[in-house]
Amino acid sequence: MSRERINFAYLNAGHFLDHLFVLIFATVAALRLSNEWGMTYAELIPYATPGFVAFGVCAIPAGWLADKWSREGMMTIFFIGAGICAIFTSMADTPLQIGAGLACVGVFAAIYHPVGIAMVVHGREKTGVPLAINGIFGNMGVAAAALITGFLIDATGWRTAYILPGALSIIIGVTYGLFVHAGRHERAAEAASGSSKAAAPMTIDKATLVRVFAIIFFSTAIGGVIFQSTTFALPKIFDERLSDFADTATTVGLYAFLVFSLAAFAQLAVGYLVDRYSVRLVFGIVAGLQAVLFAVMVNLSGYWALVVSLGFMLVVFGQIPINDVLLGRITRSEWRARAYAIRSIITFTVAASVVPMIAGIHAGWGFSVLFIVLAVSASLIFAAVLMLPSTAAVTGQAGAAK
Numbered sequence: 001m002s003r004e005r006i007n008f009a010y011l012n013a014g015h016f017l018d019h020l021f022v023l024i025f026a027t028v029a030a031l032r033l034s035n036e037w038g039m040t041y042a043e044l045i046p047y048a049t050p051g052f053v054a055f056g057v058c059a060i061p062a063g064w065l066a067d068k069w070s071r072e073g074m075m076t077i078f079f080i081g082a083g084i085c086a087i088f089t090s091m092a093d094t095p096l097q098i099g100a101g102l103a104c105v106g107v108f109a110a111i112y113h114p115v116g117i118a119m120v121v122h123g124r125e126k127t128g129v130p131l132a133i134n135g136i137f138g139n140m141g142v143a144a145a146a147l148i149t150g151f152l153i154d155a156t157g158w159r160t161a162y163i164l165p166g167a168l169s170i171i172i173g174v175t176y177g178l179f180v181h182a183g184r185h186e187r188a189a190e191a192a193s194g195s196s197k198a199a200a201p202m203t204i205d206k207a208t209l210v211r212v213f214a215i216i217f218f219s220t221a222i223g224g225v226i227f228q229s230t231t232f233a234l235p236k237i238f239d240e241r242l243s244d245f246a247d248t249a250t251t252v253g254l255y256a257f258l259v260f261s262l263a264a265f266a267q268l269a270v271g272y273l274v275d276r277y278s279v280r281l282v283f284g285i286v287a288g289l290q291a292v293l294f295a296v297m298v299n300l301s302g303y304w305a306l307v308v309s310l311g312f313m314l315v316v317f318g319q320i321p322i323n324d325v326l327l328g329r330i331t332r333s334e335w336r337a338r339a340y341a342i343r344s345i346i347t348f349t350v351a352a353s354v355v356p357m358i359a360g361i362h363a364g365w366g367f368s369v370l371f372i373v374l375a376v377s378a379s380l381i382f383a384a385v386l387m388l389p390s391t392a393a394v395t396g397q398a399g400a401a402k
Contacts, residue, residue, distance in 0.1 A: 003183055008130075010176050011116050012137040014075060017169050018112040019141030019231075020148075021082055021105050022055060024165070025098070026232045027149035027256075028158045031239065031249040036158075037095065041236060042363035045355055047099035052228075052352035054106030056345045063114035063341025071337065072180040074115045079173025081108035086166030090159040101162075114341035121328040131321040131328075132271025136264045139317050142231050143260030150235070150253020208389050212330055215388055216323050219283075219381045220343050223319060224350035225357075226290065226377055229370060230316050233358050234259065234309065237367055241301040255306065263313035270318040274325050280388040283322050287385055289315045290378035298371045319381075 029044045037044070066074045085108055089101030120134045149161040235256050238246055246252045273282045293312040300308055323343065331339040361370045 006179065008120070008134075010075070010172070010179070011119055012134055013172055014078060014112050014116050015134050015138035016141040016144070017079070017082065017165060017172070018109050018116075019138045020145045020165055021086055021109055021169075022051070023142055023145035023231060024086075024149050024161050025051075025102060027146050027235045027249075027253060028153070028161060031150060031235065031252060032153045032158045033098075039095070040363070042359040044095065045232075045359050047095045048102055048232075048355050049352050050099050051102030051106035051109075052355060053349065054103050055110045056347065056349035056352060058107050058110035059114050059341040059344035060338075062111040063118075063337040063339075063344075066111075066115040066118065066337040067335070071115050071119050072176075074111050075119070076173055076177040076180065078108055078111035078115070079169050079176055081111075083166040083169030083173060086162045086169065090162035090166070110344070113344040113347075114337045117324055117340045118337040121324070126275045128271035128273070128275035128321060128325050129268070130271075131324050132267040132269075135267040135271075135317070135320045135324075139264030139267065139320075140261055143257045143264065146235050146253045146260065147257030148253075150249040150251075150256075153249045153253075209330060211387070211389060212326060215384050216326055217343065217346055218384050219287075220323055220346045221350050222377050222381050222384075223323070224347040225354055226316055226374055226381075227320070227347070228351035228354040229358060229374055230313060231260070232355065233362075233367065233370065234313075236362075237309070238306075240367065241305045244302060259306070259310050259313050260317075262310060263317045266314040266318035267321050271321045271325075274322060279322060279326060280385060283319070283385045283388070284382060286315050286319050286322070287378055287382035290319070291375050291382060294371050294375035294378060298368050298375075 025048050026045075029041065029048070033039070034041050034044050062074060082105055085101065085104035088104060089098060092098035092101050117131070117134070120130050148165075149158070152158065152161045152164075235252055238252050238255050242252070242255060246255050270282060270286065290312060293308055293315065297305065297308045297312060324340070327339055327343060358370065361367070361373070
């Protein structure tokens with residue numbers, strides 16, 4: 001296996017672990033700690049907010065360090081640091097302690113998106129499918145968070161759900177560091193010979209560039225509300241709406257895993273489509289379907305709720321590679337980690353505000369109102385997508401702006 005493929009495998013493992021770490025608490029809070037610590041779901045989940053704030057804010061320095069120092073070095077720090085902090089979180093005995101642990105996880109988890117995604121697209125002309133494959137691993141981390149955590153809650157307790165992934169991440173980080181160290185001479189020779197693969201830059205006029213950036217960052221912000229709401233709340237939604245046939249932490253986690261894992265593969269289809277067809281067309285269809293399915297979900301329960309949940313998660317996950325493809329097309333390689341860092345900080349800063357929003361909506365009105373909010377949000381993204389320019393560098397062939 002080539003070093004490039006091995007490196008891609010490490011990046012995929014990192015994306016899996018990144019989303020796994022961030023969403024373990026969603027299942028732990030919904031299915032165990034609210035009873036164990038005598039708190040309601042709405043009272044407990046705001047303690048996840050510091051972690052999501054760190055997840056967003058720390059993306060900027062992570063991207064800057066990666067561009068100025070070493071992307072590979074930052075990835076090594078991500079694996080080892082997030083693993084240590086996950087194990088630290090398992091030792092919490094109070095809400096404040098678990099909030100501190102989640103904040104620590106968020107600091108290191110913030111490294112992945114600006115650094116890992118920039119490494120995935122580096123040197124590629126068609127980025128849709130590689131981003132989609134990488135995105136599938138991230139979404140499988142979302143899925144595994146529900147399944148593994150639900151199983152471990154019933155089998156050994158919630159603390160193991162942090163300890164096992166933490167130890168695995170540390171081991172992967174050490175082996176990745178050794179892999180990077182072993183390949184330093186090969187990379188130096190490639191750089192000296194100028195043989196690195198890179199897509200030829202394409203000029204985009206400033207007005208179009210500003211317009212596309214505005215649409216990317218607007219849809220990123222609203223998409224962050226949708227992604228965070230669905231991935232964080234789904235275990236609790238299933239706990240309430242599938243109660244006739246999902247009555248244990250393991251079965252709730254299993255259904256969430258099935259929905260997340262099946263939906264993850266939507267990214268592969270979308271990645272294939274955006275490499276071959278207009279991004280505006282693909283993006284518009286995805287956003288429109290989200291709005292419709294969220295509206296349908298408002299009062300559903302039972303098996304139909306499970307079916308529609310799979311439908312909206314397909315298009316929620318399917319949207320993920322689209323903005324990354326657009327951003328990769330219009331930014332130069334030397335600025336790319338910082339550009340992805342800005343996108344990450346928007347996504348996950350918004351995500352941090354979503355957690356208390358979910359708590360407030362659930363306490364006051366229940367999840368029906370949440371789905372109305374999500375339907376409106378998806379409609380706003382659809383409207384923004386209609387304003388994407390038809391420039392070939394943006395909607396068709398890959399390119400980069402000067």
